[in-house]
Amino acid sequence: MKVYVCVGSSCHLKGSYDIINLMKENIAKNGLEDTVELSGAFCLGKCTEGVSIKVEDEVICGVSKENFNEIFDKYILKK
Amino acid sequence: MSNEKQIQNKTPKKLRKFDTKVQLLKYKVLREVARHAYNDTLLESFNDIAKVIVKQKTPTMRCCIYKERAIVGERIKIATGGDKKNPNIIEVIDIACDGCPEGGYTVTEDCRGCIAHRCEDVCKRGAITFDEHQKAHIDKDKCVNCGQCAKVCPYTAIANHKRPCERACKIKAISTDEETRAAKIDYSKCISCGACVYQCPFGAIDDKSFILDVINMLKGSDNNNRYKTYAVVAPSISSQFSYAKIGQIIAGIKKIGFYSVVEAALGADMVAYSEAKELAEKGFLTSSCCPAFVNYIHKSFPTMVDKISHNLSPMGAIAKYIKDTDPTAKIVFIGPCTAKKMEIQQEPVKQYVDSVITFEELQAIIDSRDIDVTELEEDVLDNASYFGRIFARSGGLADAVTQALKEQGVPEEEFKLNAVSCDGIEECKKALLKASKNVLPNNFIEGMACVGGCIGGAGCLTHGDKDKRQVDAYGQEAYEKTIKDSIAALEKIGNRKIDE
Numbered sequence: 001m002k003v004y005v006c007v008g009s010s011c012h013l014k015g016s017y018d019i020i021n022l023m024k025e026n027i028a029k030n031g032l033e034d035t036v037e038l039s040g041a042f043c044l045g046k047c048t049e050g051v052s053i054k055v056e057d058e059v060i061c062g063v064s065k066e067n068f069n070e071i072f073d074k075y076i077l078k079k
Numbered sequence: 080m081s082n083e084k085q086i087q088n089k090t091p092k093k094l095r096k097f098d099t100k101v102q103l104l105k106y107k108v109l110r111e112v113a114r115h116a117y118n119d120t121l122l123e124s125f126n127d128i129a130k131v132i133v134k135q136k137t138p139t140m141r142c143c144i145y146k147e148r149a150i151v152g153e154r155i156k157i158a159t160g161g162d163k164k165n166p167n168i169i170e171v172i173d174i175a176c177d178g179c180p181e182g183g184y185t186v187t188e189d190c191r192g193c194i195a196h197r198c199e200d201v202c203k204r205g206a207i208t209f210d211e212h213q214k215a216h217i218d219k220d221k222c223v224n225c226g227q228c229a230k231v232c233p234y235t236a237i238a239n240h241k242r243p244c245e246r247a248c249k250i251k252a253i254s255t256d257e258e259t260r261a262a263k264i265d266y267s268k269c270i271s272c273g274a275c276v277y278q279c280p281f282g283a284i285d286d287k288s289f290i291l292d293v294i295n296m297l298k299g300s301d302n303n304n305r306y307k308t309y310a311v312v313a314p315s316i317s318s319q320f321s322y323a324k325i326g327q328i329i330a331g332i333k334k335i336g337f338y339s340v341v342e343a344a345l346g347a348d349m350v351a352y353s354e355a356k357e358l359a360e361k362g363f364l365t366s367s368c369c370p371a372f373v374n375y376i377h378k379s380f381p382t383m384v385d386k387i388s389h390n391l392s393p394m395g396a397i398a399k400y401i402k403d404t405d406p407t408a409k410i411v412f413i414g415p416c417t418a419k420k421m422e423i424q425q426e427p428v429k430q431y432v433d434s435v436i437t438f439e440e441l442q443a444i445i446d447s448r449d450i451d452v453t454e455l456e457e458d459v460l461d462n463a464s465y466f467g468r469i470f471a472r473s474g475g476l477a478d479a480v481t482q483a484l485k486e487q488g489v490p491e492e493e494f495k496l497n498a499v500s501c502d503g504i505e506e507c508k509k510a511l512l513k514a515s516k517n518v519l520p521n522n523f524i525e526g527m528a529c530v531g532g533c534i535g536g537a538g539c540l541t542h543g544d545k546d547k548r549q550v551d552a553y554g555q556e557a558y559e560k561t562i563k564d565s566i567a568a569l570e571k572i573g574n575r576k577i578d579e
Contacts, residue, residue: 004404007569008339009329009459013558017567040404040569042309043339047458 001036003076004054008043011050015065019051022068026076036076055079096322096442098541101282104140107132108154109290109443116294117447121159128155150175154285161287168271168287168420169264175283176261182240183224186215189236198228198237247278249505250375268378272371272504272528273417273537286417286537290444292434296409297336306407307338311397311432312460313414314344315471315533317553318546319438325553326457331445332413333458343412344463346397347470347479348565350390355483357388358523359494364388365511365524366476369533370422372507372526380511391428393470394419398431400569409433413441415536418528437538461558464565468554472547473502473532477525479562486563498523503530 005011005020020038027036044052049061055075063071097103111128115121129148141147153172156162161170192213199207199215206221207228215237217228229237244262245253252268253275255261262275262284275284300308310332320328329340350368358364367373367388376383391399398410412419412435419435422428436444445452466482469475477498484496499521501507507526513519529535534546559565 007462008341009461013459013461017564040400042341042401042404045338 001076001079002039002054002056003036004039004041004044006042006044006046006050006052006054007040008047010047011044011052014050016051018065019053019063019068022065023053023072026069026072030077032076096540097439101280102277102439102540104132104282105154105158105285106439106443108151109158109288109440110447112155112158112288113290113294113444113447116291117298121291125155126152146174154282157285158288159291160289161285165266166424167264167266167269168417169269169273169276170285170287171262171264172283172285173259173261175281176259177281177283178260179242180240181242181245181255183219184217184222184226184229184237184239186217187236187238189234190214190232191234191236193233195233197231197233201227201231203227243278243280244275244284247274249274249503250379250508270371270374270378270504270528271418271421274504274529276417277537277542286420286437288436288440289420289434290436290440293411293436294444296411296433300336300338300409302336303338306409307405308336308409308411309401309405310337310340311343311346311394311401311410311412312340313394313412313416313471313533314342314347314463314468314550314553315415315536315539315546316413316438317468317471318534318543318549319415319540320442320452321541323452324457326459327452327455329460330455330458331450331452332441334450334455335444335448337411340458340460341397341401342460342462342467343393343397343414344467344470345565345569346391346393346395346400347467347476348464348562349396349400349569350393351466351470351476351479351483352487352562352566354388354390355480355487355489357390358480358496359484359487359489362494363514363522365514366526368392368470368476369418369527369529370416371418371504371528372501374418374421375504375507375526375528376511379508380515383511383515386514391431392422393467394422395428395431398428402431411436413438415529415533415539417537437536438540439538442540462565463557464559464562465554465557466562467565468557469550471533471550473527473530474500474525475532475550476500476527477523480523480525483562486561496523497521498525500525500527502527502532503535504528 005016007016044054044059046052046061051063052061053063111131115124129151132151133144133147138144138147204221206218208216252265254263256263273286276286296308300306332340365387367390394412401408410432412432423432423435466479477500481496499510501510510524
C-alpha cells in the first residue's frame with residue numbers, strides 16, 4: 001500500500017512533519033513496515049484543507065494530530 | 080488639489096522592476112516572444128515583434144530604426160533558444176556590439192606635469208615619456224597594461240580604457256575579434272556566469288533563453304493532468320520582485336500553470352547536511368552549489384576536480400527528491416543564475432531538472448499573460464530552514480555547513496571547519512590557486528562566482544545593497560530553525576536517506 005503525506009508549503013506550515021512522525025510511529029507499532037510504503041508529495045492539490053495525505057488513489061484532507069488515530073485506523077489499518 | 084495629493088500622484092504606482100534599460104529591452108523581447116508562444120502565433124509574428132519593440136520612426140538606440148529592428152531580431156533568436164549549434168549559454172550578438180574603444184591605459188587631461196614622475200619610475204617597460212610641458216604619454220608599443228602607473232599617479236590621471244565586457248569577465252574569457260572588432264567569447268574558458276551580460280551597456284551579450292520549452296511544458300501538461308510541472312525557486316527570490324509580496328509571486332507562478340512551487344533552499348538543507356558529513360570524512364572540499372564555480376574548476380584547475388564536493392547542487396538535490404516522489408514530474412528551476420542553464424546540460428543533473436529560467440524571464444512570462452501579481456491573493460512558500468535560505472548570499476553556505484557539523488555532533492578534535500568564503504570569481508581564483516599549490520590554510524572553499532553570492536546573479540531583476548538583508552530576513556521567517564528539523568522528516572519518508 002502506498003501512502004503519501006503532502007510536504008508542500010501549505011501542509012508543511014500546518015504540520016505535515018508531525019503527521020509523518022506519527023505515521024512512522026504507527027506503522028512501526030502495527031508492524032506494517034513491509035506492507036505500507038510511506039512517501040512524500042509536494043502538493044496533493046488541496047492546499048486549503050491540509051494536512052493532506054493520499055492512500056493509494058484516495059486523497060484525505062484535514063489530517064491533524066488530533067484526528068490522526070481515527071484516520072490511520074479507517075484508511076490504513078482497516079485496509 | 081492639495082499638495083499631498085499632488086505628491087501622491089507623482090509617485091509611480093509600482094517600483095521599478097529592473098536596474099537598467101538594457102534589461103528592460105531584453106525583458107520586452109522575452110515578454111512578446113512568450114505572448115506569441117502562448118497564442119501559437121510565434122512563427123508568423125517573428126517580424127512583427129521587432130516592430131512592436133521599435134515602433135517609433137526615429138531611432139533611440141542606434142543609427143537607424145532598421146538596425147534597431149535587426150538587433151531585436153537577433154534578440155528574438157536568443158529568446159527562442161539561440162544558436163543550436165553552439166552549446167555555450169552566453170552568446171555575443173555581433174551586430175549589437177558597439178565595438179567599444181579598447182585603448183588600455185591612457186594619460187588623461189588630469190595629468191599636471193609634475194616633477195616626481197612616479198609613473199616613469201614604476202614602469203618597468205620604459206613606456207612613459209614626457210612632452211615639453213612635462214605631461215606624461217604612454218608608448219603603446221611598449222605598454223603591457225600592467226596598471227602600475229595608474230596606481231602611483233597622485234592625481235589618478237591615468238585611466239584604463241577597457242571594454243566593459245572584458246572588465247566584467249574576471250576570468251579573461253572575452254577578447255576582441257580581430258576581424259569584426261566585436262567582443263568574442265572563448266568558450267573553453269567561459270563559465271556562463273553572465274557577468275558580461277549584465278555589464279554590457281549595449282546589451283550585446285545575452286544568455287540563451289529556454290522560455291519556449293517551459294511554455295510548451297506548461298501547455299502540454301493539460302492543466303497538470305498529463306504530468307505535473309513543479310517550479311523550484313531559488314532563495315534569492317526574497318530580494319527580487321520588490322513591488323509585490325513573495326506570496327503573490329508564488330501565486331503568479333501557479334497562475335501561469337505550475338502545479339506546485341518548492342524552495343530550492345530545501346535542497347540546500349539536504350546539501351549542507353551531507354556536505355558537512357563528506358567534509359569531515361575527507362578533510363578538504365570545495366563547494367559544488369555554484370555551477371559557474373564548478374565549471375571554472377573543471378576548465379581552469381583540472382587537478383582540483385576530485386576536491387569538488389560530490390553533492391548535487393541544491394537545485395539538483397531537491398529536483399531528484401521530487402522526481403523520486405513523482406516520476407513523471409517536470410521540473411523547472413527559477414533563479415538568478417545563467418550558469419544553471421549550463422548545469423542542466425550536464426550529467427548527472429540532466430535527468431533531474433527539465434529547464435531553467437531566470438527571474439527576468441519569469442517576469443516576462445507572467446506579464447505576457449497580463450497577470451497583475453499585486454492583485455493576487457498571497458500563497459505560501461515554506462519548505463526549508465533558515466540555513467538553506469541563506470545559501471543565496473556569500474558566506475551562507477559556510478554558515479550552513481558549520482551548523483550541520485554542529486547538529487551532527489562532529490567533535491572539534493576530529494574535524495574543525497576553517498572555511499574561506501570566496502565572494503566572486505576573482506576570490507575563488509585566488510583560493511583555488513593557493514589550494515592547488517597546497518598553501519591554502521583553509522579546509523573548505525565556498526565558491527560563488529557572482530559578487531555577493533546568488534543575489535548578485537546576472538538573471539536578477541535588481542542588484543542592491545539591501546538584497547543581503549532581505550535574504551537574511553526571509554531566512555528568519557523559516558518555520559524550521561535547524562537543518563535537521565527541515566530534512567529529518569523527509570529522511571524518514573520511504574526507507575531512503577537524503578544523501579544516497
